[in-house]
Amino acid sequence: MKFDKIKNDEKKYIMNTYGRFNAALESGKGSRALDCDGREYIDFTSGIGVNSLGWCDDGWVKAVSEQAGRLQHISNLYTSPVQVECAKLLCEKTGFSKVFFSNSGAEANECAIKLARKYSFDNYGDGRNEIISLKNSFHGRTVTTLAATGQDVFHNYFFPFTEGFVFAEANNIDSVSSLICGKTCAVMMELIQGEGGVMPLDKDFVLAVERLCRENDLCLIIDEVQTGVGRTGTLYCFESYGIEPDILTSAKGLGGGLPFGACMCSERLSAVLTPGTHATTYGGNPVVCAGSIEVLKRVGDPDFLKAVREKGEYIKGKILKMNGVSDVRGLGMMIGIVLEKDNAREVVEKCLENGLLVLTAKNLVRLLPPLNISYEDIDRGLEILEGAI
Numbered sequence: 001m002k003f004d005k006i007k008n009d010e011k012k013y014i015m016n017t018y019g020r021f022n023a024a025l026e027s028g029k030g031s032r033a034l035d036c037d038g039r040e041y042i043d044f045t046s047g048i049g050v051n052s053l054g055w056c057d058d059g060w061v062k063a064v065s066e067q068a069g070r071l072q073h074i075s076n077l078y079t080s081p082v083q084v085e086c087a088k089l090l091c092e093k094t095g096f097s098k099v100f101f102s103n104s105g106a107e108a109n110e111c112a113i114k115l116a117r118k119y120s121f122d123n124y125g126d127g128r129n130e131i132i133s134l135k136n137s138f139h140g141r142t143v144t145t146l147a148a149t150g151q152d153v154f155h156n157y158f159f160p161f162t163e164g165f166v167f168a169e170a171n172n173i174d175s176v177s178s179l180i181c182g183k184t185c186a187v188m189m190e191l192i193q194g195e196g197g198v199m200p201l202d203k204d205f206v207l208a209v210e211r212l213c214r215e216n217d218l219c220l221i222i223d224e225v226q227t228g229v230g231r232t233g234t235l236y237c238f239e240s241y242g243i244e245p246d247i248l249t250s251a252k253g254l255g256g257g258l259p260f261g262a263c264m265c266s267e268r269l270s271a272v273l274t275p276g277t278h279a280t281t282y283g284g285n286p287v288v289c290a291g292s293i294e295v296l297k298r299v300g301d302p303d304f305l306k307a308v309r310e311k312g313e314y315i316k317g318k319i320l321k322m323n324g325v326s327d328v329r330g331l332g333m334m335i336g337i338v339l340e341k342d343n344a345r346e347v348v349e350k351c352l353e354n355g356l357l358v359l360t361a362k363n364l365v366r367l368l369p370p371l372n373i374s375y376e377d378i379d380r381g382l383e384i385l386e387g388a389i
């Protein structure tokens with residue numbers, strides 16, 4: 001088997017930071033992939049919500065490869081027509097005023113944190129810099145976004161972490177309001193906590209947080225790195241909560257498979273970051289932007305989003321009928337399955353053996369299928385999943 005040889009070299013040369021599953025994927029199309037030994041898998045992961053249009057979608061491949069043959073990178077010291085087009089599309093489709101492009105979700109959140117703190121510094125001076133985030137959240141792996149993450153397991157080893165983060169209980173508005181003081185500048189949260197176990201926030205809670213932000217002139221930062229780009233059945237999840245965030249971060253599905261992140265802001269914040277205050281070498285790379293334009297045009301189409309909602313409901317309905325399942329959470333095609341037995345990792349490994357890729361989130365089985373997956377592949381995948389459970 002080719003797998004064993006590759007696995008040996010992986011052990012030898014790659015830092016051991018991932019508890020990887022036993023598959024080495026080599027090629028794919030749509031929601032099917034082949035591993036290095038020719039075994040086929042159905043994909044319910046999209047590479048953790050990244051491949052919005054599945055593997056090697058024709059339109060996306062064409063957009064990316066044509067741009068790679070035209071101009072692969074320019075410095076952000078020059079104007080990039082394709083980056084401007086991508087920004088225009090994103091702002092028009094979301095209603096945000098301006099965007100800063102990065103390479104990842106953590107970097108998009110770093111930008112959001114800098115933006116909120118500078119807005120506060122510009123308007124209130126030094127010392128008003130504290131950000132309220134939620135317990136059980138996940139915001140990234142840089143030292144600052146780890147600090148923003150409300151889970152103790154992430155606050156280890158790498159001391160000292162960035163100061164200025166405090167944590168409120170999700171869905172408990174008193175817990176948020178009791179943390180607001182003269183030092184507070186922002187509230188930062190996911191609308192559905194992804195890594196935290198596919199935990200949706202209550203609508204009333206989210207609306208109340210928005211109200212507190214308005215009353216106290218705090219920036220409302222919504223981390224849509226996982227929920228964005230059609231994943232929950234609207235282009236961004238905040239639309240279904242009926243709120244207007246000041247800052248919105250996006251990544252994962254935004255590039256359709258290439259490293260991409262965006263920090264968007266409302267009109268009020270659009271002049272806060274100025275030359276010299278923030279920058280990146282790669283962010284907004286032309287090839288990535290060309291692919292993202294294809295993703296945004298396709299996923300942003302109302303019929304496409306309606307299909308995501310319908311597929312999500314279809315999948316949820318079928319899973320709820322399976323033996324061994326006690327609950328299904330999530331929205332659109334961001335789905336968390338609570339099992340009767342606490343054996344999510346075992347179920348995921350069994351699925352893999354039988355040709356289906358699925359994820360865990362805490363003690364749940366998590367599904368993030370490609371947004372354009374066919375009903376045929378959904379049915380085949382669900383059959384394997386049912387067998388594994």
Ligand SMILES: *Cc1c(COP(=O)(O)O)cnc(C)c1O
Nearest residue numbers: 104105106138139140194225226
């Ligand atoms: C994945 C994720 C991040 C981190 O994104 P990276 O691209 O891995 O840096 C941040 N926030 C949320 C909600 C995520 O799901």
